[in-house]
Amino acid sequence: QKEVEQDPGPLSVPEGAIVSLNCTYSNSAFQYFMWYRQYSRKGPELLMYTYSSGNKEDGRFTAQVDKSSKYISLFIRDSQPSDSATYLCAMSAHNNNDMRFGAGTRLTVKP
Amino acid sequence: DAGVIQSPRHEVTEMGQEVTLRCKPISGHDYLFWYRQTMMRGLELLIYFNNNVPIDDSGMPEDRFSAKMPNASFSTLKIQPSEPRDSAVYFCASSPPRTGELFFGEGSRLTVL
Numbered sequence: 001q002k003e004v005e006q007d008p009g010p011l012s013v014p015e016g017a018i019v020s021l022n023c024t025y026s027n028s029a030f031q032y033f034m035w036y037r038q039y040s041r042k043g044p045e046l047l048m049y050t051y052s053s054g055n056k057e058d059g060r061f062t063a064q065v066d067k068s069s070k071y072i073s074l075f076i077r078d079s080q081p082s083d084s085a086t087y088l089c090a091m092s093a094h095n096n097n098d099m100r101f102g103a104g105t106r107l108t109v110k111p
Numbered sequence: 112d113a114g115v116i117q118s119p120r121h122e123v124t125e126m127g128q129e130v131t132l133r134c135k136p137i138s139g140h141d142y143l144f145w146y147r148q149t150m151m152r153g154l155e156l157l158i159y160f161n162n163n164v165p166i167d168d169s170g171m172p173e174d175r176f177s178a179k180m181p182n183a184s185f186s187t188l189k190i191q192p193s194e195p196r197d198s199a200v201y202f203c204a205s206s207p208p209r210t211g212e213l214f215f216g217e218g219s220r221l222t223v224l
Binding site: 032034036041042043044045046049088092098099100101102103104 | 115153154156167202204211212213214215216217218
């Protein structure tokens, strides 16, 4: 079993839809949770950062962490074609020096 | 700041050749990471440095891979000899002190024929 599991998709939605992206993990020591967005032929860039459990909202994006279930989610409201990218979840036990990434979910938002 | 700078952006080489990938981290960042990304295995951590010192190289696949960081503004990842299965996109990332954010370069796409 991989340490971080993420459905690679691909996921295709119409513009304006609500998108839900998810990851599960097995290491209960993880306490830093991140979502990175990666456009084609570019490096990943940090989208959301959450410490421990709870929700965090930033504009159209909401990150949720449920440590009891070892499950994290990213919601995108009113999705736009510019949101089309691969979304990678990432997590670590000690901040940035042991980060583990999910496989990434490729999202396409169609106009 | 220009961000993390990697070179070359693309490299095509033949099996058995030496490959050197280069990285200039963001000034002031004390962590530097080398990752490899493939369709099959996703993003894998190869090695990371803190203040120019290698901390964890357990992700380096074989002795053919080596990495150095001679100073705070430069790092190299070397593959010698290269093999077709090394074909991947290699990312360098740096991180400032006491944060969890990684800043990635645009990657070096390596093809070994």
